[in-house]
Amino acid sequence: MNDDLDMSENYDVIIVGAGTAGTYMGWLLGKLGHSVLVMDKDERNEVGNRLDIIHFETDRIEKAGIPPFKVGNPDCLEIRDKSRVVTPDFEKTITTQAFQTIVRLSYFLQRMYKVVESDGVTLKFSCKFLDLIFENDKIIGVKIEENGQKRDIKARLVIDASGTSGVIRTNLPPDYGVETFKLGPQDVMYVLLQYLKWSKPDDPHPISDTSHIYYLLWFGPSHTEDSAILGVGQPGSYENARLTREAFLNRADLPPYEIYKEEKGFTPYRRPPYSLVGHGFLCIGDAGVITYPFSGHGVTATWMLCLIAAEVIDNALKTDVYVSREKLWEINVRYFRDQGAKFAALFTLLSGILNFDEKGWNYFLKKGLIYKTGEDDEIPEPNKEYEEDMSLGELLKFLGSLLGGLIKGKLSFKNIKRFLNANGLSGKIKKHYEKFPENIDEFDGWVIKADKLWQKKKISIKKLPNVEVKYH
Numbered sequence: 001m002n003d004d005l006d007m008s009e010n011y012d013v014i015i016v017g018a019g020t021a022g023t024y025m026g027w028l029l030g031k032l033g034h035s036v037l038v039m040d041k042d043e044r045n046e047v048g049n050r051l052d053i054i055h056f057e058t059d060r061i062e063k064a065g066i067p068p069f070k071v072g073n074p075d076c077l078e079i080r081d082k083s084r085v086v087t088p089d090f091e092k093t094i095t096t097q098a099f100q101t102i103v104r105l106s107y108f109l110q111r112m113y114k115v116v117e118s119d120g121v122t123l124k125f126s127c128k129f130l131d132l133i134f135e136n137d138k139i140i141g142v143k144i145e146e147n148g149q150k151r152d153i154k155a156r157l158v159i160d161a162s163g164t165s166g167v168i169r170t171n172l173p174p175d176y177g178v179e180t181f182k183l184g185p186q187d188v189m190y191v192l193l194q195y196l197k198w199s200k201p202d203d204p205h206p207i208s209d210t211s212h213i214y215y216l217l218w219f220g221p222s223h224t225e226d227s228a229i230l231g232v233g234q235p236g237s238y239e240n241a242r243l244t245r246e247a248f249l250n251r252a253d254l255p256p257y258e259i260y261k262e263e264k265g266f267t268p269y270r271r272p273p274y275s276l277v278g279h280g281f282l283c284i285g286d287a288g289v290i291t292y293p294f295s296g297h298g299v300t301a302t303w304m305l306c307l308i309a310a311e312v313i314d315n316a317l318k319t320d321v322y323v324s325r326e327k328l329w330e331i332n333v334r335y336f337r338d339q340g341a342k343f344a345a346l347f348t349l350l351s352g353i354l355n356f357d358e359k360g361w362n363y364f365l366k367k368g369l370i371y372k373t374g375e376d377d378e379i380p381e382p383n384k385e386y387e388e389d390m391s392l393g394e395l396l397k398f399l400g401s402l403l404g405g406l407i408k409g410k411l412s413f414k415n416i417k418r419f420l421n422a423n424g425l426s427g428k429i430k431k432h433y434e435k436f437p438e439n440i441d442e443f444d445g446w447v448i449k450a451d452k453l454w455q456k457k458k459i460s461i462k463k464l465p466n467v468e469v470k471y472h
């Protein structure tokens, strides 16, 4: 141990990042009576300012036990239960059930900070994580900079909740047992948001929450009735997203509007590290690459991981021994066998779906193959449990529809084959994750097989008139 360290300040847990992931994780552990420090490099009223309006899955908010949202409060614009999907030829709009709470991110964080502090969590802002402190090659604390002063703080567990930079995870020693990859251009969806005000609000215009899934573009609710958020996301570059939006606008017949605000950012679009834990270490949120594969949303997805992590960490902290990788391993097991397996399967399936051309998408959507169209006025709800759950009868009907599309020339043989391959691989990957090893000694073997499976995932390509986008 380095003798000149002043270790007078110490906590059970230090969480780096006071975004939605770190704040929630800190709250869960604070409520369990542990001493927790959540720190952020930004000023208190600036955290989360990068995004204004954002959507949370309503059922997951409840599951996470977040103090309820109330429409009309500064952090809640709306609670919705429907959204719409439009076919690429603009001929059909499918209404789906989608339980979403429309949140103003920084107001939400400010509300949570008060809740979290009242449950005994220490929050520090303008406080930057600089480096880890190790003893016998194991994490025992962090070096920070606050008000221009550098100092060391000791903790039994350090949690990386620093967002897409994953500032701790990506700088771990290579042999620490957690992958240190950084998110490159093919590992993220670059998202461009334009806040629009319809110049003639009485003219027909897209109803908010409407998505044009072929373009990965949507009209989301904004601040007022006569405004909307036009969002688009694509991997590779912001330019890919901009050109995709341009291709859409060339086809869509939108009434006049003015843009009153713009935002941009990127959200992870790749598999998470195989292990989220190391000695005295856990990564969550964007730092742990936890996002819903179909939407890129990350907030409530990570809260499900935090619920598991809080239980395991609570048990580990109750003993006097070091919070080792072994003590935290159960987080991996329980997460990857459940939500992690579903997300891995959906992420794989996407590579089969994204490959379809415009004709294929029209056919798929109109036939209800992606969003199951219900009987009469029954509204389908896509992927509620984030997994494909088909009976044999449904599967045969589904395969029959694919064949019908082939015969009618709506789907190409090549694309159907790609889709069925992706579907098969998705099932295999899901099963593999459901067998995530309880025994750490079996992990290396599990990783070798997982690597082999992921290598089979093919790159999909979307060809628009002005841009070709690759999905890795």
Ligand SMILES: Cc1cc2nc3c(=O)[nH]c(=O)nc-3n(C[C@H](O)[C@H](O)[C@H](O)COP(=O)(O)OP(=O)(O)OC[C@H]3O[C@@H](n4cnc5c(N)ncnc54)[C@H](O)[C@@H]3O)c2cc1C
Pocket: 016, 017, 018, 019, 020, 021, 022, 039, 040, 041, 042, 047, 048, 051, 053, 054, 055, 056, 127, 128, 129, 130, 161, 162, 163, 164, 165, 167, 191, 192, 193, 263, 264, 265, 266, 267, 284, 285, 286, 287, 291, 296, 297, 298, 299, 300
């Ligand atoms: C345009 C866009 C729209 C999105 N829309 C949605 C949506 O509608 N719904 C949804 O669920 N998700 C959405 N997402 C994804 C969502 O924003 C993220 O998944 C989520 O915010 C991740 O939260 P986090 O706490 O992990 O990271 P962040 O919110 O990025 O928080 C990380 C924090 O760590 C701090 N930090 C970083 N480095 C240091 C350091 N060295 N020292 C101290 N602090 C540090 C940062 O200042 C930051 O405050 C969207 C993303 C984008 C880009």
